[in-house]
Amino acid sequence: MSTILPPAAGGSAAPTDPALDTGRGTGLWKDAFLRLRRNPQAIVGAVIIGLFLLVAVLAPLLAPYGGDELPGRTSITPTTIPGPGQIDGFPLGLDRFGGDVLSKLIWGAQASLLIGVVSTALGLAGGMLLGILAGGLGGWVDNVIMRFVDILLSVPNLLLAVSIAAVLGQSSYAIMIAIGVSQIPIFARLLRSSMLSQRGADYILAAQTLGLSRRTITMSHLLPNSMGPVIVQATLTLATAVIDAAALSFLGLGGGLPQAAEWGRMLTYAQAELAVAPQLAFLPGACIAITALGFTLLGESLREALDPKTRRK
Amino acid sequence: MLRVIGKRIALLIPTLFGLSVLLFLWVRNLPGGPATALLGEKATPEAIARVNELYGFDRPLITQYLTYMGKLLQGDFGVSINTGRPVLEEFATRFPATLELTVVALIFAIGVGIPLGYLAARHYGRFLDHSSVVLSLVGITIPVFFLAFILKYLFAIQWSLLPPDGRQSPRIDATHYTQFYVLDGLLTGEYDAAWDAFLHLILPGLALGTIPLAIIVRITRASVLEVQNADYVRTARAKGLMERTIRGSFILRNAMLPVVTTIGLQLGLLISGAVLTETVFAFNGIGRFLRDAIFGLDYPVLQGFIIFIAILYALINLIVDLSYSVIDPRVRVQ
Numbered sequence: 001m002s003t004i005l006p007p008a009a010g011g012s013a014a015p016t017d018p019a020l021d022t023g024r025g026t027g028l029w030k031d032a033f034l035r036l037r038r039n040p041q042a043i044v045g046a047v048i049i050g051l052f053l054l055v056a057v058l059a060p061l062l063a064p065y066g067g068d069e070l071p072g073r074t075s076i077t078p079t080t081i082p083g084p085g086q087i088d089g090f091p092l093g094l095d096r097f098g099g100d101v102l103s104k105l106i107w108g109a110q111a112s113l114l115i116g117v118v119s120t121a122l123g124l125a126g127g128m129l130l131g132i133l134a135g136g137l138g139g140w141v142d143n144v145i146m147r148f149v150d151i152l153l154s155v156p157n158l159l160l161a162v163s164i165a166a167v168l169g170q171s172s173y174a175i176m177i178a179i180g181v182s183q184i185p186i187f188a189r190l191l192r193s194s195m196l197s198q199r200g201a202d203y204i205l206a207a208q209t210l211g212l213s214r215r216t217i218t219m220s221h222l223l224p225n226s227m228g229p230v231i232v233q234a235t236l237t238l239a240t241a242v243i244d245a246a247a248l249s250f251l252g253l254g255g256g257l258p259q260a261a262e263w264g265r266m267l268t269y270a271q272a273e274l275a276v277a278p279q280l281a282f283l284p285g286a287c288i289a290i291t292a293l294g295f296t297l298l299g300e301s302l303r304e305a306l307d308p309k310t311r312r313k
Numbered sequence: 314m315l316r317v318i319g320k321r322i323a324l325l326i327p328t329l330f331g332l333s334v335l336l337f338l339w340v341r342n343l344p345g346g347p348a349t350a351l352l353g354e355k356a357t358p359e360a361i362a363r364v365n366e367l368y369g370f371d372r373p374l375i376t377q378y379l380t381y382m383g384k385l386l387q388g389d390f391g392v393s394i395n396t397g398r399p400v401l402e403e404f405a406t407r408f409p410a411t412l413e414l415t416v417v418a419l420i421f422a423i424g425v426g427i428p429l430g431y432l433a434a435r436h437y438g439r440f441l442d443h444s445s446v447v448l449s450l451v452g453i454t455i456p457v458f459f460l461a462f463i464l465k466y467l468f469a470i471q472w473s474l475l476p477p478d479g480r481q482s483p484r485i486d487a488t489h490y491t492q493f494y495v496l497d498g499l500l501t502g503e504y505d506a507a508w509d510a511f512l513h514l515i516l517p518g519l520a521l522g523t524i525p526l527a528i529i530v531r532i533t534r535a536s537v538l539e540v541q542n543a544d545y546v547r548t549a550r551a552k553g554l555m556e557r558t559i560r561g562s563f564i565l566r567n568a569m570l571p572v573v574t575t576i577g578l579q580l581g582l583l584i585s586g587a588v589l590t591e592t593v594f595a596f597n598g599i600g601r602f603l604r605d606a607i608f609g610l611d612y613p614v615l616q617g618f619i620i621f622i623a624i625l626y627a628l629i630n631l632i633v634d635l636s637y638s639v640i641d642p643r644v645r646v647q
Contacts, residue, residue: 155332156622156626159619166615246456247457251604282466288456289455
């Protein structure tokens with residue numbers, strides 16, 4: 001499922017002069033932020049993400065009912081499921097279990113964002129570790145790590161996640177770990193190649209001439225200057241993580257109660273009622289797509305903002 | 314050329330070897346071990362011990378691995394827990410369905426994607442360009458299974474234009490030799506069966522093809538934009554070549570390299586997408602079989618499938634690399 005978008009031409013971060021980049025937020029990142037603020041695409045993305053974050057964090061206050069609660073259990077029959085506006089007290093109607101669709105969408109935002117953020121953090125941490133070791137040490141370490149990454153990349157992302165989830169058992173933690181681990185190879189690859197492209201830069205030569213240790217050069221010079229594409233990828237990966245999480249729980253790997261408030265899960269149970277209650281599929285589906293759109297818009301604008309080719313214009 | 318192919322296949326061996334070790338360890342780490350996966354959660358300790366002995370799960374790991382590899386090399390992928398039939402046989406009956414679906418999806422993605430991306434670049438900054446950029450963005454962010462639902466609801470349920478699920482209408486009694494239903498219909502002269510099977514492929518094919526379509530549009534657009542201002546295009550114009558020649562032989566041909574690479578990379582996406590699409594459309598292919606395998610923890614099937622896909626992936630990438638030399642003579646020289 002994960003979409004590895006090809007890097008934009010010259011997509012690596014511009015090597016800023018380390019003497020100017022004193023870590024006070026000047027230079028590349030400040031410049032990128034200023035450019036982001038002027039890009040309508042980035043603003044739309046940020047607004048979407050901000051809204052969903054707000055809904056996710058404030059879910060206990062916003063949602064009329066709990067995520068697993070079935071307040072409308074007495075109002076549904078096997079043949080009738082009240083849709084939006086058809087029943088008082090439930091603005092978006094009920095689902096087949098008697099759950100309040102609005103509440104479940106709100107709690108679903110929390111579940112999706114949690115899985116997305118945790119799994120991406122996991123993938124980022126693991127991938128960075130492997131990437132630093134491979135790109136920083138080189139030699140046989142690089143070889144071993146990259147062959148391992150190749151093996152993982154030879155399995156489609158969703159299948160890899162499914163296999164990991166199968167070992168871990170069915171739960172939302174399993175989904176987080178599964179998606180996180182399946183993202184490690186992408187981040188490792190990206191960071192390594194970004195570091196390799198920086199290796200021959202003049203400021204690295206200067207640092208070596210000054211007699212700095214290899215660790216200092218790798219961690220304080222090479223790494224910060226190689227992070228651009230990785231951060232862009234992380235933003236884009238948040239989108240795929242939300243979609244992948246929904247896909248895994250759509251396939252039934254989420255565990256927990258069948259009526260659990262997860263967007264992917266809601267779609268699973270909407271299948272049978274597609275003809276009579278299509279809104280049960282469209283509402284959570286739209287939530288997944290819009291959230292993913294938000295992260296994608298922001299990630300793409302970030303990539304543009306960091307791209308030295310477009311920066312000069 | 315032959316040396317390149319040989320070298321690439323040789324490079325594939327360590328990857329497949331590593332993958333087989335990982336898969337082997339994966340099965341041994343399934344909750345409760347492989348015997349529990351076979352017998353279910355409620356198995357008695359005696360039954361588990363018996364299965365462990367029968368399948369050799371009690372022997373040293375290295376012995377187990379060698380036995381497993383030996384079988385694998387002879388093409389023995391084991392027996393499916395869910396159906397009790399050999400994994401390879403199950404694949405052989407279901408793979409044609411998925412291949413048929415994937416081919417329809419790819420024809421849609423390439424057939425629409427390349428022209429659309431090209432036109433968007435030619436009309437850079439105008440309405441067509443903007444709408445294709447927005448469309449491809451939506452295509453990338455919409456989950457496959459959600460799109461499948463929308464298509465199914467609109468075209469199958471609401472407007473009843475196309476069949477909602479399955480591979481063939483039950484009223485049609487068709488003979489199947491190859492398991493490629495459309496092909497079967499054409500070969501046996503049962504044209505109504507072929508047409509019916511094709512109608513069943515449209516909705517899942519569209520759902521599955523949309524993400525690759527979106528990606529192909531973007532890459533084609535970006536690539537054409539980069540190439541159309543290249544010096545050699547300017548030179549060609551200065552020489553007074555026909556605009557058609559410039560577009561066909563100079564711009565499009567040079568812009569195709571990254572597009573071809575991208576198409577090769579879509580395989581993983583298509584396989585993952587097939588699992589989801591086939592689930593929504595009750596399409597009896599390998600994706601749906603795999604979904605059942607995930608649920609039943611049918612590890613021989615999952616194991617076999619992952620190795621199968623890894624080999625397929627590598628072969629497709631090899632074909633993509635080789636196709637460069639057809640598109641780009643510069644690659645041939647090196």
